[in-house]
Amino acid sequence: MSRASADVDAFVEAQGPALLRLAYVLTRDRSSAEDLAQTALLQVCRRWRRVTAADDPTAYARRILVNAHLDAQRRRSSTERPTDPMALVVMSEGEADPMSIVDDRDQLRVALSLLRPRSRTVLVLRYYVGLDDAAIGDALGVGQGAVRSIASRALAQLREQFRPSSRAEKEAT
Amino acid sequence: MTNLDRALREVFEEDATDAPLAAPMLARVQRARRAAPRRTALVAASVVAVALAGGVSATLLGSSDRDSIAETGPAVCPWDVAVWTDPGKIGVVSAGDCELRWSGEGYWKPELAPDGASIAYVEAANRSASATRLVIEHLDDRERRVVVETDGAMGEVAWSPDGTRLAYWADSPSGPSPAAFVYDLRTEKTQTVGDLEVGVADPEWSPNGDALLLREGGAAGDLVSVDLADGSRTPLPDLFNARWSPDGTQLVGTERRTRPRQPGALVVVDARTGEVAARTESLGSITDAYWGPGGIAVAAEDGLVLLSVDLRVESRVDLGGIPSFGA
Numbered sequence: 001m002s003r004a005s006a007d008v009d010a011f012v013e014a015q016g017p018a019l020l021r022l023a024y025v026l027t028r029d030r031s032s033a034e035d036l037a038q039t040a041l042l043q044v045c046r047r048w049r050r051v052t053a054a055d056d057p058t059a060y061a062r063r064i065l066v067n068a069h070l071d072a073q074r075r076r077s078s079t080e081r082p083t084d085p086m087a088l089v090v091m092s093e094g095e096a097d098p099m100s101i102v103d104d105r106d107q108l109r110v111a112l113s114l115l116r117p118r119s120r121t122v123l124v125l126r127y128y129v130g131l132d133d134a135a136i137g138d139a140l141g142v143g144q145g146a147v148r149s150i151a152s153r154a155l156a157q158l159r160e161q162f163r164p165s166s167r168a169e170k171e172a173t
Numbered sequence: 174m175t176n177l178d179r180a181l182r183e184v185f186e187e188d189a190t191d192a193p194l195a196a197p198m199l200a201r202v203q204r205a206r207r208a209a210p211r212r213t214a215l216v217a218a219s220v221v222a223v224a225l226a227g228g229v230s231a232t233l234l235g236s237s238d239r240d241s242i243a244e245t246g247p248a249v250c251p252w253d254v255a256v257w258t259d260p261g262k263i264g265v266v267s268a269g270d271c272e273l274r275w276s277g278e279g280y281w282k283p284e285l286a287p288d289g290a291s292i293a294y295v296e297a298a299n300r301s302a303s304a305t306r307l308v309i310e311h312l313d314d315r316e317r318r319v320v321v322e323t324d325g326a327m328g329e330v331a332w333s334p335d336g337t338r339l340a341y342w343a344d345s346p347s348g349p350s351p352a353a354f355v356y357d358l359r360t361e362k363t364q365t366v367g368d369l370e371v372g373v374a375d376p377e378w379s380p381n382g383d384a385l386l387l388r389e390g391g392a393a394g395d396l397v398s399v400d401l402a403d404g405s406r407t408p409l410p411d412l413f414n415a416r417w418s419p420d421g422t423q424l425v426g427t428e429r430r431t432r433p434r435q436p437g438a439l440v441v442v443d444a445r446t447g448e449v450a451a452r453t454e455s456l457g458s459i460t461d462a463y464w465g466p467g468g469i470a471v472a473a474e475d476g477l478v479l480l481s482v483d484l485r486v487e488s489r490v491d492l493g494g495i496p497s498f499g500a
Contacts, residue, residue, distance in 0.1 A: 024192035
């Protein structure tokens with residue numbers, strides 16, 4: 001086995017699980033997540049020399065994965081309709097109960113699902129992967145200013161639609 | 174950190190724990206990786222096989238490759254891709270996973286770089302109705318580089334074997350007929366190699382990139398080998414479909430027929446002197462000839478004929494018709 005081939009193997013084994021988790025967080029669909037992660041890893045393998053010469057392979061794989069995800073979302077956008085946002089307001093009203101934290105998380109998931117794919121992706125990269133705005137912009141092919149603007153609008157939309165229960169708020173503080 | 178920030182982190186972390194197990198996906202990736210070199214080798218083998226056994230190269234590709242490209246007539250390229258052309262359309266398919274890597278419309282004369290990373294093609298330029306330009310485009314990021322722009326026609330692009338130069342013909346700015354040029358991608362300089370007075374056609378690189386085979390005077394003109402270092406020309410016998418031997422010392426082709434219906438002889442020529450090294454008329458009509466690792470493969474009227482370099486018949490393969498080379 002050549003040195004390059006061994007390096008590729010090591011990269012796939014080391015980064016594959018994390019890329020799959022990222023793909024799942026982005027898609028919330030197991031088969032789509034596997035497809036995305038596989039696509040990204042194979043692209044990196046195929047272009048290994050070029051990638052390692054000019055880029056961080058992990059960032060490169062993440063960029064491929066994110067853009068493949070956004071492309072797929074664009075293709076689906078003409079056929080799928082989001083949940084009615086008003087339903088969330090109704091869901092957020094009412095007394096806190098022992099399951100409220102779980103409910104809040106589910107509610108936040110619904111609120112996240114109402115965001116535009118690019119907005120949701122920015123939040124995933126910021127809050128799950130922990131990237132700064134520059135790295136997010138690099139992954140999405142946009143500038144830092146655009147990232148800040150997208151994130152700001154997305155968070156504002158979430159604040160409007162997601163109202164945590166009082167108990168969850170207390171626990172959070 | 175706000176409540177919302179914290180909640181987002183928690184939700185995403187929780188989602189991540191629901192992700193499917195990585196092992197099956199990783200196994201598929203490794204299987205695909207292992208399969209890619211085999212299929213790449215298959216495509217490479219098909220080049221040899223096409224040269225030695227005739228037939229259309231698409232039949233040697235996988236079924237999904239065939240579905241994609243057989244209809245439009247593929248040319249198998251040296252690395253892991255196949256390129257095909259349709260009227261005004263170009264596509265590149267990775268043989269490793271049948272992924273469409275690149276496609277475009279409105280282009281012609283596409284030629285894939287030897288490393289499979291870029292494609293060179295000619296497209297219409299906007300500045301006048303007849304203007305054309307030669308473009309190199311990277312397959313991965315589609316970065317375009319306009320190499321040459323001219324007010325006239327351009328065509329027959331050929332990459333040097335090392336991928337550092339491009340030979341092409343174009344309407345000459347200083348003469349009445351097309352001329353051959355070589356553009357060096359490293360120096361960004363253009364060298365004129367054809368005869369500006371009589372025009373040229375079909376540049377073909379020698380295997381080491383030191384010389385170009387040209388037909389001065391257009392498609393029916395005189396065949397010459399031009400040394401790119403000093404510009405010297407070696408006149409060659411009038412061969413059809415002349416092709417370099419792998420070591421660049423010889424050429425094989427068929428002689429022009431002297432009378433209608435008379436088959437042209439198969440000829441091997443010394444590329445340095447232009448002298449005929451071997452000649453045979455015993456094969457009847459020949460449609461094409463290729464060099465293989467151990468000799469020459471000829472598509473003849475009664476099938477495929479394999480010959481030694483001195484044109485002795487080694488074996489014959491009946492393919493049920495006249496074979497045609499696909500690459």
